[in-house]
Amino acid sequence: MPLTKEEILKQANAISKNTLMETLQIEMIDYGDDFLVAKMPVNSRVYQPDGVLHGGATAALAESVGSFASNIFSNLEEVFVRGIEITANHVKSVTEGHVYAKATFLHKGRTTQLLDIRVTDDNDNLVSICRLSTISLPKKK
Template sequence: MDKEKTLITLNNLNKNTLMETLEIEFVDVGLDFVTAKMPVNSKVYQPYGILHGGATAALAETVGSCASALFVDTKTKIVKGIELSINHVKSVKEGYVFGIAKPIHKGRTTHLWEIKIVDEKDNLISICKLTNIVLDKK
């Protein structure tokens, strides 16, 4: 895997999407993980001036779905998230959060990912589980 090319490809997919709106950027990729970052600012606040859980969930689903896409032939297959569960354990007001997706199960038709959302000091902000289905393109 060419890490630099993969990151460029993933980041190019963000154009004109929610990911671009939330300023999500893929920053690292390996054989068993994908990492993206998102700034914590007023764009992603809830009314109390802290990171909105929905924005956190968007980061988690983004990184987990893109991780699945790296393991399938995207010319013939499409990946869709079918279940996301997320527990928020700490709040954050500024800086960046990072979503790190690691596989729990990579089957032929379903993938299960654990996504940890951490801050810049590696404090756990949220823990997520994402199930993706792998379908044939029509």
């Protein structure tokens, strides 16, 4: 019997133990046929010195959700996935609540993938737009 959506999300979050995702409290919360959504709390753990969300934390959220998406939609028995480039344009400051990153595929090739990642706040305001390129490399046999 295939895993349920909840079981897949639980497994994705479980493998984040003792990683940057756990440190930043990034949690995978939803996915569909071509997207994955993660959330991260905005608090002093992810602030710049002046008390707003750090762009590097936002980029870490975006890369995490995009890389997880590439993993979920790949045959991990044959390949492993790595991020190869990320860009981020930050358009709004956030000081509290959560930010949500939704990764969707612009290109889903056998070797390379390109994802669009929109980061929004609790009120669905756009915070950042990111692009992530990933590569699927063959596992050594």
